[in-house]
Amino acid sequence: MNIVQPAMPPLPPDLIEKFRAIVGEKYVVTDAADIAPYLTEERNLFHGRSPLVLRPGSTAEVSAICKLATEHKIALVPQGGNTGLVGGQTPHNGEVVVSLRRLDKIRDVDPESNTMTCEAGVVLQVAQQKASEVDRLFPLSLGAEGSCTIGGNLSTNAGGTGALAYGVAREMALGLEVVLADGRVLNVLSKLKKDNTGYDLHNLFIGAEGTLGIITAATLKLFPRPRAVETAYVGLQSPAAALKLLSISRNEAAGALTSFELLADIAVDFSIRHGIDIRDPLTSKHPWYVLMELSSSRNDARDTLEAILAQAMEEGIVDDAVIAANLSQRQAFWKLRDEMSGAQKPEGGSIKHDISVPVAAVPAFIEEANAAVVKLIPGSRPVPFGHLGDGNIHYNVSQPVGGNAADFLARWHDVNAVVFEIVLRMGGSISAEHGIGVLKREELPDVKDKVAIELMRSIKTMLDPLGIMNPGKVL
Numbered sequence: 001m002n003i004v005q006p007a008m009p010p011l012p013p014d015l016i017e018k019f020r021a022i023v024g025e026k027y028v029v030t031d032a033a034d035i036a037p038y039l040t041e042e043r044n045l046f047h048g049r050s051p052l053v054l055r056p057g058s059t060a061e062v063s064a065i066c067k068l069a070t071e072h073k074i075a076l077v078p079q080g081g082n083t084g085l086v087g088g089q090t091p092h093n094g095e096v097v098v099s100l101r102r103l104d105k106i107r108d109v110d111p112e113s114n115t116m117t118c119e120a121g122v123v124l125q126v127a128q129q130k131a132s133e134v135d136r137l138f139p140l141s142l143g144a145e146g147s148c149t150i151g152g153n154l155s156t157n158a159g160g161t162g163a164l165a166y167g168v169a170r171e172m173a174l175g176l177e178v179v180l181a182d183g184r185v186l187n188v189l190s191k192l193k194k195d196n197t198g199y200d201l202h203n204l205f206i207g208a209e210g211t212l213g214i215i216t217a218a219t220l221k222l223f224p225r226p227r228a229v230e231t232a233y234v235g236l237q238s239p240a241a242a243l244k245l246l247s248i249s250r251n252e253a254a255g256a257l258t259s260f261e262l263l264a265d266i267a268v269d270f271s272i273r274h275g276i277d278i279r280d281p282l283t284s285k286h287p288w289y290v291l292m293e294l295s296s297s298r299n300d301a302r303d304t305l306e307a308i309l310a311q312a313m314e315e316g317i318v319d320d321a322v323i324a325a326n327l328s329q330r331q332a333f334w335k336l337r338d339e340m341s342g343a344q345k346p347e348g349g350s351i352k353h354d355i356s357v358p359v360a361a362v363p364a365f366i367e368e369a370n371a372a373v374v375k376l377i378p379g380s381r382p383v384p385f386g387h388l389g390d391g392n393i394h395y396n397v398s399q400p401v402g403g404n405a406a407d408f409l410a411r412w413h414d415v416n417a418v419v420f421e422i423v424l425r426m427g428g429s430i431s432a433e434h435g436i437g438v439l440k441r442e443e444l445p446d447v448k449d450k451v452a453i454e455l456m457r458s459i460k461t462m463l464d465p466l467g468i469m470n471p472g473k474v475l
């Protein structure tokens with residue numbers, strides 16, 4: 001997808017030298033082949049262009065870059081792991097890319113205070129590992145955790161599979177260090193849970209997708225590391241049955257219920273067909289599946305999980321279920337889930353939505369959306385799956401078998417229109433976790449409160465009067 005935006009003026013010839021003086025020769029990327037990986041993303045959906053990638057190694061260098069960019073009115077696109085799904089990290093119009101990946105230090109780990117201060121370029125999996133080394137849990141977890149970064153996670157306010165119990169990225173950050181467009185460094189890094197001294201500034205930058213400033217570090221919350229984790233894979237008849245199972249699970253396990261994923265049979269079939277070394281955990285087929293996990297600081301998770309499943313079977317809610325016998329089986333269950341997005345690629349064009357509705361409305365949403373989408377494009381194949389416990393469904397639609405991918409993808413906005421109408425009518429959101437970027441930018445003014453949009457524009461103008469911070473994204 002090429003995004004059309006007003007042309008950027010070319011970089012003044014001496015400016016690259018000035019940037020070179022800030023970050024050093026080695027960390028200025030000007031060769032087209034070396035720049036290429038920063039211009040596209042995993043799904044190959046967005047393609048950008050840029051004359052320059054800068055790879056600063058410290059907050060001071062990021063600050064000097066922003067100051068210089070302001071002086072010369074040069075637009076910047078912050079980039080972390082480049083795993084974003086809405087085109088926010090792509091320089092669509094010749095902007096300079098600022099890659100934060102070299103800011104990869106963990107500045108402080110404090111198990112007593114349950115905090116960890118990471119630089120923005122720390123890879124999520126590294127942060128998780130560091131926490132576990134001091135017997136703590138950093139619970140943010142998503143399919144891209146091997147390459148996405150803490151700065152990107154906070155800038156997109158990532159969700160993931162742990163959000164049910166621990167909240168989204170925003171709820172895991174106590175404070176931030178942010179470089180503003182003019183180069184000033186806002187230091188609201190804090191280990192404090194309680195600090196009522198004025199406006200909640202750090203939260204402005206979380207979910208801002210790099211449009212208000214560049215996050216350079218964050219103080220994150222740590223949690224006790226569970227002693228027992230138990231995972232079940234469940235076959236059932238409908239999303240309504242899954243909702244009933246969720247209700248029983250919450251009643252019985254309360255905060256110990258850490259994941260509850262709903263999977264349509266077609267999503268499971270795609271994963272098994274196209275994933276590497278993925279097997280069906282159950283011997284029988286079912287229209288819907290749930291992948292659920294309980295985590296406990298005591299060794300009672302298995303008993304609780306067995307009791308939940310026994311009750312659900314007795315009430316006719318669950319048809320079949322298997323509990324992972326060991327770690328490798330548990331990992332195999334999750335692999336089936338994690339490969340779900342990628343497994344749609346070999347099935348041709350896929351129109352993707354990342355929506356949320358109130359949890360109780362999920363079954364009605366899926367039923368209505370399936371009917372509307374198939375009516376709009378006969379033969380199209382809805383592939384819904386996702387975080388039922390958060391009311392967040394990745395409502396993807398694969399092209400008809402044997403159809404033309406380009407023709408199908410040309411209907412993206414038509415499909416959006418019918419899906420979003422249902423979402424909004426049900427009081428939901430058109431972007432539950434991936435953000436707005438450029439993918440949903442045009443729709444935002446139609447779905448968000450008018451005053452909220454006005455305030456967002458005022459904040460953007462106040463913090464970035466020249467519009468150099470990730471221009472054309474979100475607003």
Ligand code: FAD
Pocket residue numbers: 042077078079080081082083084085087088089090100120141142143144147148149150151152153154155156157158159160161209210211213214215216341433434437470473
């Ligand atoms: P990037 O992609 O580099 O950037 C994303 C946005 O943040 C851009 O707008 C960029 O400009 C901005 N940005 C990056 N770093 C900074 C910074 N330091 N300061 C300011 N702005 C910055 N997302 C979920 O929420 N939940 C999921 O379950 C999930 N699963 C995924 C599974 C797969 C296989 C893939 C490929 C993606 C998935 N994502 C998911 C989306 C993606 O991983 C997240 O959005 C992630 O948080 C992006 O992190 P990143 O470091 O790759 O950021």
